Amino acid sequence: MTNKAGSKPAYELLGLRASEYDDICSRLGREPSYVELAIFSLMWSEHCGYKHSRPLLKGLPVGGDCILQGPGENAGIIDIGDDFAIAMKIESHNHPSAIEPFQGAATGIGGIVRDIFAVGARPIACLDPLHFGSLAKARQRFLLEGVVAGVAAYGNCMGIPTIGGEIHFEDSYEDNCLVNVMCVGLVRHGGILKASASGEGNLIFLIGSATGRDGIGGASVLASAEFDETAEEKRPTVQVGDPFTEKKLLEACLEMRDRGLLVGLQDLGAGGLSSSASEMASKGGAGIDLDISRVPLREKGMEPFEIMISESQERMLACVEPHNEDSVNEVCARWDLDATVVGQATASGRLRIFNAGELIGDMPVAALVDEAPTYVVEPLRPSHEVDEPLGEDRYPQPADLNQTLLTLLASPNICSRRWVWQQYDHMVQTNNALWPGGEAAVLRIKGQKRGVAFTTDGNGRRCYLDPRRGARAVVAEAARNLACVGARPLAITNCLNFGNPEKGGIYHQFKEAVAGMREACQALGTPVTGGNVSFYNESFGKAIYPNPVIGMMGLVEDVSRIQTHAFKDEGDAVLLLGGARPAVDGSEYQLRIHGEVAGRIPDVDLELEKKVQSLVREAIIKGLAKSAHDVSDGGLACCLAESAIAGGIGAAIELDSSRRPDILLFGEAPGLIVITTAAASLEPLLELADGLPLKQIGRTGGGRLSINAGGAALVDVPLAQIKRAWEASLEAIVAGNDAPAGS
């Protein structure tokens, strides 16, 4: 094997181990050519080959009555009845966004949107969970602004509403921001496309943008190693997005689908042509011959390996029967898109690369796609994970609980996200049944009574303290969010963000989190339809909080019977549902007020959770619940404040005094929901609860939020004051001013 760059062997420069290189040689029966080695290095990268995750992911539940397509295709597909189905997928674009936030985020959207229309679905929404370091630092504000602008630029131009997501700020993401992107699409059952190439002699079309040197080894290289001081030099590996071309590509592909012109369709993402062609051949049980001399190029003098691994954006690969060649050309010409026959399907089971007729690569498809080596690492439980929760008296009690509430409401993790979602077109396509900022997004299906609901959830801090409990809690919270709008959860997609899995501590976190996710998905009946693993979110040896992010979809039977978290009327009963016992461990209160992340988070009772969620859903559908809000970051006090702010109505609350006031107000535990109901509905609601923990804790009304316990006033603040603290915070921080907490 010739050595292109001096002392190190070529395989090592491409990120392969010596044992992997030997493995490749034995599969080929010879040493690989450089173009072959480059292709193997991509396909066997962590990003494409799932080398550290595959063995563990096998344990996740994937089947279900409504699952039309599980993991393995470009997106999962869920049946929602009457011939309609939802395609969904979440992915990470963490590493590119950390280097170039605008283009990193924009091309993240572009990639996930292509995954959705590759399965034949029309993208109907995006949701974007984002995690950054503390906004006190200018670089983090730069990253936030860039990422939000990038999401907006791409999604808005495509005409796909961004309807949800979440944003968290923790120091642990300072050098490795998380930019996860989720897209969902709508498809009729008959319109579903597979990413397969089959039928000997069928044509392989490359459609869309020309291929350039941009993003050579971008996603796969960036996502398969830790960052160090050379990160800045990797900027050229970040691709540049062109949403206009992608919009044309979307319309042309769906038109070709409608006209039955496509045998299979696959997007070009990480790994470029190498990955797309070999995966199409693999799924079709076929082979593909490619002639790279036919690939339209952006610049002269590109090497064969560069053409094969380029990650230029806005390209699709289609398998087409020869008699449809003219029709494909006609549709693409009408949309002013390049469409070029670059190869054909074969029965060889091999990916063969030609350059103007000369064979320059010949590899078994199975070796590329299915046979990347897997690694199991000895897990090592980190010392910060403890068995016992913290004692209740670990921290001093704040003297002024009103001020504590205002500080928490102004926390970047709790305050209004309006500054973000106003930059996203969240209404285009006119299906939005709820405005952003609530528990979950709900879209109607035009012409149908039903709708679909979506949410994303992640909580790295909890997973850091206990990855198994944390993952169980995250899945349960996503389902609870859907229940709180009146939806029935059907399935999840996941984006697993972790550090370097070669280290025992990280491998432990990953293994435990996957186990927790499995338990919760099984208990709640929400199988996994696919997703993405993002490892090596680590810089200078310091990893992010382990963060399995869940995207969940649910079904709404009647879109006119949904609910928001806003208080609706004066004089409604306020009730607390659920039996969880709040704790300070891992809470926003612990971090923000006491400056610590420690202890052991409470576990979620999944059996009770399931019952609590169906109760809240039933209550909404029957019209008994006039608002529902999950108790989450900032505890019960912040939950009540948010509902009061959203409704413009205060509340008077009376709690029992068995706990320390600060934990009563701001402690967190998964499984609690605040609901309101009209006085006349109180009895029927309690009857419906049928013994589940549900009790009245107060009444809505007035212009203040007051919370008493055992006769003592804990909190008593005017609504206008909490509204100001919650609303103005993010805008002020981004503008470089201090948060007006409590001012």
Next chain:
Amino acid sequence: MSTLPQTETRTVRFGVVIFPGSNCDADSHDAVGTFAAAAARYLWHKDTGLDGLDCVILPGGFSYGDYLRSGAIARFSPIMEAVTRFAADGGLVIGICNGFQILLESGLLPGAIHRNQALKFVCRLVSLRVENATTPFTNKYNQGQVIRVPIAHMEGNYFIDAPGLASLEQHKQIVVRYCDESGSATKEANPNGSLANIAGVCNREGNVFGLMPHPERVCDPVVGGADGRGVFASIINSITQART
């Protein structure tokens, strides 16, 4: 806003232009479809035939990606020649958001658009005051009525020179202005810095209307409101009136 009786056939014919990069074409098409008296068909940007149409809609979106000034390329589309003739013959033309920008670029409406004052894309519900309820696009509203309609744009900051503004005022060509919920056109209620809180203008003849807000997005209470129905109801009303 009431619709015409269901017994009416769909006699008022709308055409919705699809430029490459349009993304509110389907929304406009679907909004028209909720009116019993109206039907919509799509028009391809390379087409030139507008036969049999009563009203042409230039929808929102990012025509040609809007990598250049918004609407600056779309104005050269073959269909824009046909639209210009159609307007000269008195046909009704409405441009929404990017469609408004295209009408400005093509000279069918006076003025120009700057980038939003805050330099950010903004998507939210705003209040609009109907300044002229006598146009073919607003006759089902009351003069001075305040309606809630969403905006979604990066470049909606309308501008015209002083004589141009005076002329707009004089000929009642300012059709809608941004206002607060009580109807005052205050600086705070202006979401993009547009001159004199202008949200939409018509030509002097009154048959070409452009606006930044999206009435097609609020034609169904299920998705957040129905205040936009008046625009389509007005068009249908004026077409049917003209026929009788």
